[in-house]
Amino acid sequence: MLTAFLSSLTVSVAAALATAACLVVARRTSPYRSTAPQRVPVLGGLEPATHAWSRFHVRYYPMTLLFIAFEMEMMFMYPWAVVFVEEGVTALAEMGMFLAILSVGVVYGWREGAFRWQ
Amino acid sequence: MAVTPHDVPVAVAAGADAWGPVQDLRGVPGVRLVTSPRHATVLLVAGTVPEADGEALQRVHDQLPRPRAVVAWRPAQAAADVPARVVDGGRDATVTALREAQATVLADPARGSDDLLDDTDPNEWRGIGPFGQGGEGMMGGTPYGRPMAMTGGDRDGLALDQLELTLGPFFDPLPGGCRLAVTLQGEVLQEAHLVVRTADHDRFAAPTDEGLATARRLLRRAAHGLHVAGLDALAARTAALAARVTDAADRRALVRDTRGLGRRIRHSGLLWTLRGVGTIDGVDAAGRWRNRLDTIAAGLDGDMPAASGPPVMPAVEDALVGMTLADAMATLASVDALQARPAGAGAS
Numbered sequence: 001m002l003t004a005f006l007s008s009l010t011v012s013v014a015a016a017l018a019t020a021a022c023l024v025v026a027r028r029t030s031p032y033r034s035t036a037p038q039r040v041p042v043l044g045g046l047e048p049a050t051h052a053w054s055r056f057h058v059r060y061y062p063m064t065l066l067f068i069a070f071e072m073e074m075m076f077m078y079p080w081a082v083v084f085v086e087e088g089v090t091a092l093a094e095m096g097m098f099l100a101i102l103s104v105g106v107v108y109g110w111r112e113g114a115f116r117w118q
Numbered sequence: 119m120a121v122t123p124h125d126v127p128v129a130v131a132a133g134a135d136a137w138g139p140v141q142d143l144r145g146v147p148g149v150r151l152v153t154s155p156r157h158a159t160v161l162l163v164a165g166t167v168p169e170a171d172g173e174a175l176q177r178v179h180d181q182l183p184r185p186r187a188v189v190a191w192r193p194a195q196a197a198a199d200v201p202a203r204v205v206d207g208g209r210d211a212t213v214t215a216l217r218e219a220q221a222t223v224l225a226d227p228a229r230g231s232d233d234l235l236d237d238t239d240p241n242e243w244r245g246i247g248p249f250g251q252g253g254e255g256m257m258g259g260t261p262y263g264r265p266m267a268m269t270g271g272d273r274d275g276l277a278l279d280q281l282e283l284t285l286g287p288f289f290d291p292l293p294g295g296c297r298l299a300v301t302l303q304g305e306v307l308q309e310a311h312l313v314v315r316t317a318d319h320d321r322f323a324a325p326t327d328e329g330l331a332t333a334r335r336l337l338r339r340a341a342h343g344l345h346v347a348g349l350d351a352l353a354a355r356t357a358a359l360a361a362r363v364t365d366a367a368d369r370r371a372l373v374r375d376t377r378g379l380g381r382r383i384r385h386s387g388l389l390w391t392l393r394g395v396g397t398i399d400g401v402d403a404a405g406r407w408r409n410r411l412d413t414i415a416a417g418l419d420g421d422m423p424a425a426s427g428p429p430v431m432p433a434v435e436d437a438l439v440g441m442t443l444a445d446a447m448a449t450l451a452s453v454d455a456l457q458a459r460p461a462g463a464g465a466s
Contacts (some may be wrong), residue, residue, distance in 0.1 A: 048264060057278055059304075
């Protein structure tokens, strides 16, 4: 069993070693490694005053939430329509539960103002 | 402009007096003014770079990838901050020097210009602790020597981080001699502070005719503005036209070509995209572009309209607040002249 994978394992390890060796050699010998000033964002000669690790408002998120809620609904309703013919009331109850869960997301989006036209 | 292997990618660090003449280079085939020093082989240091901007100049120099070359075009002090090959001639002599500088440094990388600043981070990363980031989670501490962003109220009533940046003095989308200190939340400007320096003395001659001088100045502004809008082919055409504006020029031909240029700019859709953007004193960016094109045509024609002074600086800054960074750059590129204000006033 193990011998079947031995050749691929050998090749993987060899590739990883070769890659690591290339990286180490390049790092040691390349005259063109990036320097500290080159790692600073280009602002026209000045350095940023604060670290760039900052949180900002993803403004499209209520829209995304609505899109996913309605899209997931439609994605399952097309195949469900076929199953409904065979299964009847059971399928209807199951879809009702699914829609109830999804509608929680829609209600949340409503509260966040996703339906407000502005 | 088509990119050929023979193009010389040039990063520009221009003093306030040389920023206009440098725009003429956009019209020269074979030379490409790039937006980031990282894309350049040659650094063009043009005109009078104030002593206070010496370190900024050195940082831009170091941000060019090695091997790099430096050409100084009519420097005030003989390239005090960076060693360079000095050119004293006009546009064509500069282009030749740029080509030679690139050829030399590519043939022999050892002759490239060495780093000027130390290759050390302001503060080494050592994780949480007195010498590292020094804080918990995303707040507090000074990773790599820079404090974390502090929060401030945003337009939705949330408290979000504020990123503080000062762009310039050699930032490609900004007009020459400008520094823009901004407080950003996401991509929206919450605060803007603009500092504009004018050169003490101009080392580049302007046409003696006032109309021609104004037309050339505005054509250069237009070339830069078109470049900021991403319309580099139109920028090249405009710069080539600006370079033709001299006292000996055939004014009739210039007026005709300017009309053609105005048509191309209108057909490009630029004015349409700038409707309602950056309204200052009741005029939006599209209106300012229209005025600019009219003033160029009038200046070349010989009848100058009564010049309105530059917009008052607080009005410009107020217009920038609430914009995205891209809109702010487009707005500044549409303003013909900015009031000078000394660097000591407010912004660092």
